[in-house]
Amino acid sequence: MAKPAGTPPPEPEFVQLLTPDGERVEHPDYRVDFTDDEYRSLYHDLVVVRRLDAEATALQRQGELGIWASLLGQEAAQVGSGRAMRPQDMAFPTYREHGVLYCRGIDPIMPLGLFRGVDQGGWDPIEMKFAMYTIVIGAQTLHATGYAMGIAMDGKVGTEDGEAVIAYFGDGASSQGDVNEAFVWSSVFHAPVVFFCQNNQYAISEPLERQTRVPLYQRAHGFGFPGVRVDGNDVLASYAVTRAALDQARVGQGPTLIEAYTYRMGAHTTSDDPTRYRIASEVEAWQAKDPILRVRRFLEQQGLADQSFFGEVDEQARVEAVKLRERVLELPDPAPVTMFDHVFPNGSPEIDEEREQFTAYLSSFAGEVH
Amino acid sequence: METVTIGKALNLGLRRALEDDPKVILMGEDIGRLGGVFRITDGLQKDFGDDRVIDTPLAESGIVGTAVGLCLRGYRPVLEIQFDGFVYPAYDQIVSQVAKMHYRSRGQVRVPIVIRIPYGGGIGAVEHHSESPEAYFAHTAGLKVVTCASPDDAYWMIQQAIASDDPIIFFEPKRRYWEKGPVDTDTEPYPLHAARVARPGTDATVVAYGPMVRTALDAATAAAEEGRELEVIDLRSISPLDMAPVYESVRKTGRLVVVHEAPSNVGVGAEIAARVTEQCFYSLEAPVLRVCGFNVPYPAARVEEDFLPDLDRVLDAVDRSFGW
Numbered sequence: 177m178a179k180p181a182g183t184p185p186p187e188p189e190f191v192q193l194l195t196p197d198g199e200r201v202e203h204p205d206y207r208v209d210f211t212d213d214e215y216r217s218l219y220h221d222l223v224v225v226r227r228l229d230a231e232a233t234a235l236q237r238q239g240e241l242g243i244w245a246s247l248l249g250q251e252a253a254q255v256g257s258g259r260a261m262r263p264q265d266m267a268f269p270t271y272r273e274h275g276v277l278y279c280r281g282i283d284p285i286m287p288l289g290l291f292r293g294v295d296q297g298g299w300d301p302i303e304m305k306f307a308m309y310t311i312v313i314g315a316q317t318l319h320a321t322g323y324a325m326g327i328a329m330d331g332k333v334g335t336e337d338g339e340a341v342i343a344y345f346g347d348g349a350s351s352q353g354d355v356n357e358a359f360v361w362s363s364v365f366h367a368p369v370v371f372f373c374q375n376n377q378y379a380i381s382e383p384l385e386r387q388t389r390v391p392l393y394q395r396a397h398g399f400g401f402p403g404v405r406v407d408g409n410d411v412l413a414s415y416a417v418t419r420a421a422l423d424q425a426r427v428g429q430g431p432t433l434i435e436a437y438t439y440r441m442g443a444h445t446t447s448d449d450p451t452r453y454r455i456a457s458e459v460e461a462w463q464a465k466d467p468i469l470r471v472r473r474f475l476e477q478q479g480l481a482d483q484s485f486f487g488e489v490d491e492q493a494r495v496e497a498v499k500l501r502e503r504v505l506e507l508p509d510p511a512p513v514t515m516f517d518h519v520f521p522n523g524s525p526e527i528d529e530e531r532e533q534f535t536a537y538l539s540s541f542a543g544e545v546h
Numbered sequence: 547m548e549t550v551t552i553g554k555a556l557n558l559g560l561r562r563a564l565e566d567d568p569k570v571i572l573m574g575e576d577i578g579r580l581g582g583v584f585r586i587t588d589g590l591q592k593d594f595g596d597d598r599v600i601d602t603p604l605a606e607s608g609i610v611g612t613a614v615g616l617c618l619r620g621y622r623p624v625l626e627i628q629f630d631g632f633v634y635p636a637y638d639q640i641v642s643q644v645a646k647m648h649y650r651s652r653g654q655v656r657v658p659i660v661i662r663i664p665y666g667g668g669i670g671a672v673e674h675h676s677e678s679p680e681a682y683f684a685h686t687a688g689l690k691v692v693t694c695a696s697p698d699d700a701y702w703m704i705q706q707a708i709a710s711d712d713p714i715i716f717f718e719p720k721r722r723y724w725e726k727g728p729v730d731t732d733t734e735p736y737p738l739h740a741a742r743v744a745r746p747g748t749d750a751t752v753v754a755y756g757p758m759v760r761t762a763l764d765a766a767t768a769a770a771e772e773g774r775e776l777e778v779i780d781l782r783s784i785s786p787l788d789m790a791p792v793y794e795s796v797r798k799t800g801r802l803v804v805v806h807e808a809p810s811n812v813g814v815g816a817e818i819a820a821r822v823t824e825q826c827f828y829s830l831e832a833p834v835l836r837v838c839g840f841n842v843p844y845p846a847a848r849v850e851e852d853f854l855p856d857l858d859r860v861l862d863a864v865d866r867s868f869g870w
Contacts, residue, residue, distance in 0.1 A: 301618065319614045
């Protein structure tokens with residue numbers, strides 16, 4: 177098969193407010209106005225989210241989780257966009273949005289229950305304004321669009337305290353029919369939804385070039401709404417661009433596609449082996465653009481934080497990770513008979529019968545020693 | 547009591563559902579100004595507005611996927627898939643999302659979606675317009691599947707399906723849309739997931755649903771002229787199956803013929819045969835026989851009458867049962 181001609185693409189144009197060296201740069205369209213405390217708390221979230229992620233990877237390696245989808249490298253895109261949401265906004269995640277989940281105030285144990293295999297995600301999506309993790313690639317973008325249509329039907333769009341939706345997906349999902357249908361629907365219904373694409377350069381092993389020949393954010397134009405590319409390793413820019421898009425959506429300006437240009441530093445999941453499809457020098461090049469290191473440099477350069485602060489954050493992250501580990505190990509396996517629960521809101525006589533038969537079968541072993 | 551067609555009864559049922567609950571919305575292709583290609587939603591957009599009767603982009607996965615999001619927002623979407631053979635682009639959303647959302651969330655998310663699908667053949671249509679895909683959905687845990695065979699059931703069952711919090715695939719017998727019958731709009735409706743004896747009899751049992759109920763009833767009339775009394779059971783609910791009336795009938799008659807348009811392989815008839823064999827083994831005088839569509843893709847319209855079960859094939863199966 178013919179490969180696209182030409183040399184490797186140069187560094188793409190994107191919205192950036194904080195360089196890899198920690199230098200604050202201005203952008204004509206996007207700005208942030210954080211207090212010193214807020215800058216420090218952004219750093220805190222980035223560090224904690226990475227630490228919890230590392231703990232989950234370790235737990236998988238020790239056999240305590242079935243699988244883990246690490247967010248390593250994508251902390252800024254997730255913390256930036258997650259904190260850009262207002263309380264009334266709703267998020268529709270993939271299975272990798274642990275950082276957004278954390279910013280949403282959801283107990284970080286929740287996704288670990290899913291990946292341990294004791295449940296399929298335990299939080300209340302309506303109450304937490306954070307939908308269930310969606311494993312089928314791209315399916316959630318349609319759910320987000322429908323939810324956003326509902327916001328409009330409820331008359332909750334058009335004012336500054338209106339509601340908006342953010343739909344997460346990745347570069348691989350951009351090829352899915354559902355994602356393209358979501359673009360069409362949100363456009364023609366003018367739905368208050370922001371499509372937040374974390375372009376982490378790989379869909380498992382397949383590089384971006386196998387999904388698209390145009391920059392992903394440019395696709396929005398063909399659907400009739402704006403697209404913008406942001407440095408996804410820049411938490412400030414990720415925040416600013418997402419906040420602006422959500423605020424535009426809530427006042428009735430319709431959808432926006434954000435392409436957060438980032439890199440999946442780890443494997444697709446713990447079952448993956450990225451050394452088979454990418455070279456070490458590429459990973460090293462992205463290491464130099466690390467999303468956390470640049471915030472630390474910024475805080476240092478601006479005199480907003482000192483060694484004791486960084487040590488304190490590391491210690492907080494460590495304590496959270498230890499707590500998380502302890503709680504994961506204590507997660508009980510569900511009783512087998514619970515597999516029959518919640519198939520239908522109204523139940524089903526067929527399932528009731530199967531449950532009874534299975535219960536009787538199990539009880540036939542009563543008293544036996546295994 | 548008024549006499550209307552099945553199509554009109556569905557229209558009246560949808561109208562009443564829209565009146566009864568402001569969260570009920572209709573979505574589909576051409577259902578608004580046109581009233582749907584079969585006119586089932588005729589006049590509803592005019593009376594309820596285009597934000598409750600919504601003409602959608604031509605994208606079936608989008609219809610179902612956005613409906614999931616609308617459910618999270620408290621709406622009760624009633625979706626029209628224009629023809630049976632066009633539901634497959636939405637199959638992933640139906641099977642992986644609609645059917646599993648309540649289970650996945652351990653009961654915290656409800657998706658009270660009704661997916662209306664005109665199904666079955668006999669209308670002389672081109673490919674993809676005559677299929678009977680009910681087994682695909684009945685096989686999926688988390689979906690309920692029903693089908694109506696009379697105007698009265700059409701009127702009530704669509705309202706019951708909409709009022710239910712379970713996701714329901716609602717199959718409409720498209721070639722029977724124009725058949726008339728009485729509708730009692732004041733009665734207490736029959737339970738949605740219950741089978742019903744459509745014609746009592748003593749000699750053999752014929753189980754059918756949707757468009758084949760009429761065929762089975764016609765066969766029973768013809769059989770009666772020859773002195774055989776067939777008991778016809780209208781399943782109404784394909785998932786869950788209400789087997790009690792079937793078992794009761796088979797224990798009485800000892801013979802069972804199952805009729806559906808869908809191909810026989812791994813179909814609803816096979817499931818019924820298995821269950822009857824388990825539950826009525828000593829009552830059976832003959833094996834359970836199936837009269838179904840053949841195991842070929844739906845054929846060209848000029849031969850569909852040979853593909854579809856008809857009165858003669860049902861009677862032939864009854865004869866074979868007696869000849870065992």
